[in-house]
Amino acid sequence: METIFFYLVALVAVVSGFLVVRCQSPVNSALALVNTFFCLAVFYVMLYAPFMAAIQVIVYAGAIMVLILFVIMLLNLGTEARKRYTHGVVWAAIASLLVLVNVVFFIKRGRVTGAEGDITDYLIKTEGHTELIGKALYTEFLLPFEIASILLLVAIVGAVILAKKDV
Amino acid sequence: MTEMLSMSNNAPLFVGMMLLKLAVVFGVTMGIVAYATWVERKVIGHMQTRLGPMRTGWHGLLQPIADGLKLFFKEDIIPTQASKVPFLLAPMMILIPALITIAVVPFGPDVTVKGFLVPLQITDLNIGVLYILAMAGLGVYGIVLAGWSSNSKYALLGGVRASAQMISYELAAGITIIAVFMLSETLSLREIVALQSGSVIDWYVFKQPLAFGLFLITGLAEINRTPFDMPEAESELVSGFCTEYSSMKYALFFMAEYANMIVIAAIAATLFLGGWSGPLPESLGVVNLLGKVFAIMFFFIWLRATLPRVRYDQLMQLGWKVLIPLALANLAVTGLVVVLQQ
Incomplete structure (x- = not known):
């Protein structure tokens, strides 16, 4: 099926x-x-x-x-x-x-x-996929996450500056 | 302990119940869509001291059927300069996301059928809220494509306006909803309803009044209704993105507008007003939900009769300079309270 x-x-x-x-x-x-x-x-x-x-x-x-x-x-x-x-x-x-x-x-x-990794089928079923991603993102990978957010902030500021020229 | 009915423990019954639920939900939604047009014309009529439709049936009750038949038998015109494929796809791409969003809205407590628990909800996704946002995002395509493929300047302007509007307000709506699931700590609509089921005080509208207001405003803007119906501002754009459409395709746009209205009302009722739980007892869950949906829809119609259309630049300013900062502030305050409570 x-x-x-x-x-x-x-x-x-x-x-x-x-x-x-x-x-x-x-x-x-x-x-x-x-x-x-x-x-x-x-x-x-x-x-x-x-x-x-x-x-x-x-x-x-x-x-x-x-x-x-x-x-x-x-x-x-x-x-x-x-x-x-x-x-x-x-x-x-x-x-x-x-x-x-x-x-x-x-x-x-x-x-x-x-x-086989730490995240097993059983863990996903009991704890939930979204919860696991959230935990990994905000504990283990906090630094890369913050760096990515700064990168996005720079991109937003850059977009604003580029758009501002015309106004 | 009764088991939850699923594919693995009784496949034929599961498929049967699923089809039944789909048919009932679809039928009820389409019924509401048809009669929402009648109610809207009636209510606005009476608010403006007119009678509204009176001729077909008792107080015009058969009007939606007459309208449907009329549109069905009208000539279907496709402009020669139109891009055929997107032109045909657009009405479907606007109606389908609206209809399938209803799949995650729970409409009653679990019922027992042949010893199995059957949830009164088509499917309980554990990412329910994200699913709603995803489908809202897909709704933009129908409008953009309808506007562009018609190859007409009014339609194109309407389409561009609509998509800019929807993209900006989607952002605010998304941030608003985050505040709700910071409190609920789940994305599943079923559990969000369960968390609000204690008493009326438990409804999230009392914990998140600002979020509720913001969600209603952004919802109105996302479904392009007055006072945010810029895309079809008839005084300047004829009929906006659906100018070139006729017959059943036009009817699909019309149905999509009302289906979207039902969706926004149902989601607002589920996220903020306790969904099917309360104020009436649990066994009347469907009545509870429908009552709340109708109340919110009446509010939308009332707004349409009351407010003038906002100007386009005011609309964008409202979205980006007022609603998004407010939603972010609400998010920050909610976060602070959640952390302090722990």
Whole structure:
């Protein structure tokens, strides 16, 4: 049952990933990308990581893609953008095929089940995925977390300064 | 000790109950959507000393059905210059996130069916609140796409305004809700309701009055209703992002607006007003929830009859310079109180 569902979602993810590069209009490509992100969120749910799924949808599908869509729409890139980037398709195909072979090779070689860590299946079920992430984030990884927040603050200040010039 | 019904202990019953719950919740929601249009026209009519719809049925009760049939049989026009795929997808992309958000709203206590406990909620996600925020984020697409794909300047302006508005107010709404689950220490709506079920005093509206007010305002802005209905300001933008739509596609936008209204009302009722628990006894859980939802929806309609539309720059200023700082201050105070209490 779960396997069938996985293949179904995987099919949708791969098809929409293909549509991202194949669609004629950039807006349709962006929509296909949203769909791919959504499928990734479904995979997170299937891996018992609902928090990651929600963040995936909120951040990628809900925020970043909306901005990308905005840029595409307001610049109104028509089909001329497509004509400009149609050279070297064959080489790109060969390169990506080689990468695919590489990936499959390494997956086959590695241990797919993964190493046993501190966070076990049992712990996730009893304590909850979100709680565990919260604890790890605010105790063990507090310093990286704070550094990331300072980085974001710098980015916000930078954005404000850049926007202020025009006003 | 009765077990919670799940896929592993009785699969056919679980699937059956799930389908039943889905059908009932969907049916009730669509019913409310249809009659919310009638109530809105009636209430605003009486507030403006008019009668509102009177012709179809007793006091116009059949009006929603007549409207639905009319829209169904109207010609479906797709502008030749429109981008077809986004144009077709947009109405669905706006309605579906609104409808699936209702899945996490609990509407009653657990009931026992054939020796198993069945929760009266379609699904209890332990990230329920985040799920609501995620779906709210997806709702933007429908409006942006509708505005852009119509290839009309009014629609585009409406779409851009709507998305800017929704993105800004989503932020404030998110920060407001954080204050609630700092108190509840859970993201599951079911547990949030359980925590408020003691008595009326336990409702989070009394612990978080500011958050409740902020949530209602940001909610109104997110679903683009008066006084924040900039995207469809008909005096300047014809009908905003849905200008070029006709027939059933237009009806879908209309349904989405009312479905969103129900969603915001249901979430406000669940997070702040104790959801299905209280003031009536537990067995009347559905009545409790629906009563609160209708009260909040009436408040929204009342606002529409009372307030003029705010100007666009005022709207953005209100969002970024008033609501977000207030929400952040509320968050800081809540955090301080939670820490001091420990």
